[in-house]
Amino acid sequence: MAKKLNMRKRYELLTRGLGWEPTYQPKDKVFAQEAYEGIKITDWSKWEDPFRLTVDAYWKYQAEKDKKLYAVMDSFAQNNAHLNLADASYVNALKLFIQGVSPLEYAAHRNFARLARQLSGEGAQIACQMQSIDELRHAQTQIHTISHYNKHFHGMHDPFHMFDRVWYLSVPKSYFDDASSAGPFEFITSVSFSFEYLLTNLLFVPFMSGAAYNGDMATVTFGFSAQSDESRHMTLGLEIIKFLLEQHEDNLPIVQGWIDKHFWRAYRLLGLVAMMQDYFLPESPMSWKEGWQIYFVENAGALFNDLGRYGLQMPKYHEIATAEADHISHQIFGTFYNYIHAAAFNLGLPSEAKMNWLSEKYPDTFDKYYRPRMEMWAQMEKEGKRFFNMGLPQLCQVCQIPMCFTEIAKDDPMQVSYRVSEYEGEKFHTCSDGCKTIFDHEPEKYVNAWLPVHQIFQGNCGGAAVPDVLNWYHFHPEDGGDYVGSADEARWKAMKGEAAAEAPKTSQADAA
């Protein structure tokens, strides 16, 4: 009787030799995108899949994951389990998630399908096909889960439309468009390695654990279900880097450049997650800084130690990102506090208990720099002088975040950081050395950035007044503004049988 084959052998037989040599077109025309970025591949058969997951096993396990997830979602809906949330203000994190993250999942689905076509190695093609299907599953399950909240709360009615137009959503959109408009190897380095391997734990792990902490079992389930695919995606990111570096030494400087660039791009985008982690969760199991320490400093440190034998170094400006971990959630919160009348979620100043938690988690910075600001704003609110910024902010030409970051690296955390580059006689502004370096390397790309503020001033966003622009975004007047006095708060109190709050005083309509 034939001996049972071991996993490695079985896997090889099931996944190799699936390709073929084209006969009526030359190979470099069939895979026309594979060479122009300068990456040299000598032997695709050296590709090693990190998980030996065959297609039949893939379908079996994915079906199992979906069955479990939909069972939880059904029982969540049947039991009106949104009533078990710690507080309805938590839902604002889901609003930002469906507006800013789910469209990225869909974009990833499209791009991995592109890669499955453009890369010529079968191992990489199959991994990209699986990931493309995974990403579509993530977008769908997020929409299904959050649709339950959409029945009860505002701001979740048209996320894909918003994603293409809204000022703060241009931050995730521009990052992904940057990667999507690059060649296949830059895209996969960006998304699979710099984003998924280095940073995605920060989005899904502490944040989803936070969802569990706040009674949102449906979100925990989709989050962790998505993240179970993410383990596979992260290992694809690691595999592609090792593979490229093993194939040819000329690939090293190209890959290092992409890792540097996309680490910084993805890190800037995660500033939104930092704010969610520290300010949106009524109960937080872990601060942004603690998450950064575990999932970036320790994890990436060990990873780059492994990759050092290929000559690869930690991404440029990583030490600035680590120094900024003490600041960015507070700085981004402050920006949204000023512009919440123009957002499709609600926000409020942190309670005394929350501020004490922030003091404890940020002993070097919160009391010194940020608590006084929050207290001043609270005082102004009390006096009926709630401050809304009615001007439009200067955006960074690269990350598209309003200029809210400061000179942490220069030990001057009260000085707003901005950089200027000149290109063809025009000035372009960036928020940091990281973004300026990216701009200066490819200015011809970033001068074409679709900057929401510039577009509003050019008359391309529905009109000149704030309500016109918000209408063009498909926002409703009750979508934004302070949480206290919001339509969501009133509805939550009614659902919980508590007295309704006073009429909204700080909705976008009033602010405008």
Place this chain on the structure above:
Amino acid sequence: MSEHKVFMIFQNTADAQPFISAFEQENPRATLDYQPGMVRIEGLGELGITQAVVSELAGRDVNLQELHLTLISLSGNIDEDDDYFRITRH
């Protein structure tokens, strides 16, 4: 063996329990950090489980690839076969 950290994160569910317990049992130096909804198993240089131990804990014949159902994240280089699963640092 490297002393750099590796980790596995699982959902804290009944389905994941045989895997979590096997990591705990087979890696005496590993630490377990319980956070809401999840557990992070951290080791120095290496973490591994065997099919025999997971099956014994589950009370049935377990295919180690079932860990895909409850795995949240991991860090390290993967080495797997029918009878073991391991992550390591070089």
